[in-house]
Structures are given as structure tokens and as C-alpha cells.
Amino acid sequence: MKTEDDPLYAKTLGSGIDVLLALADGPIGLRELAARLELSRSKAYRLTHTLAHHGLVSREPGGPATSGTRTCRWTARSRR
Numbered sequence: 001m002k003t004e005d006d007p008l009y010a011k012t013l014g015s016g017i018d019v020l021l022a023l024a025d026g027p028i029g030l031r032e033l034a035a036r037l038e039l040s041r042s043k044a045y046r047l048t049h050t051l052a053h054h055g056l057v058s059r060e061p062g063g064p065a066t067s068g069t070r071t072c073r074w075t076a077r078s079r080r
Contacts, residue, residue: 015039015043016047016051019037022037023057023065028065029064030044030059055068055069
């Protein structure tokens with residue numbers, strides 16, 4: 001089933017997960033992230049800002065987004 005056909009699919013949550021998956025490949029600038037995920041730059045900014053608030057993304061003003069400390073801890077735990 002396509003996500004647009006699924007009434008239970010949480011589109012914003014899915015977009016946030018897409019951001020995390022994109023960051024798994026390494027640091028990425030906001031403009032490139034938005035283009036890769038076919039998001040507006042404002043939506044990409046809001047998603048990375050919210051994920052950063054929860055420690056899942058790290059981003060310095062004007063710099064690329066990277067996986068945050070919580071994401072790194074989850075990765076380390078899953079490898080045990």
C-alpha cells in the first residue's frame with residue numbers, strides 16, 4: 001500500500017524518519033537535504049530543528065546537519 005493511500009500513515013513522522021535515514025549517510029546541508037527528500041527548505045528546517053530538540057540531530061547555524069548524540073547512542077546499543 002502506498003503511504004498516500006494509508007489513512008493511518010503519519011506523514012510528518014515519516015518525513016522525520018526520512019531525515020534520520022538521510023543523515024545516516026553522513027553530514028548534509030539543509031538545501032541538499034530538502035532537495036534529496038523533495039521537501040521545502042522551511043519544512044526541512046522545521047524537521048531538523050525538532051529532531052535536534054530531541055537530540056536526534058545536531059546542527060550548527062549555517063552548518064550541515066548530522067546525527068545527534070541520541071541517534072549515535074541508539075546505534076551503539078543496537079550493535080551490542
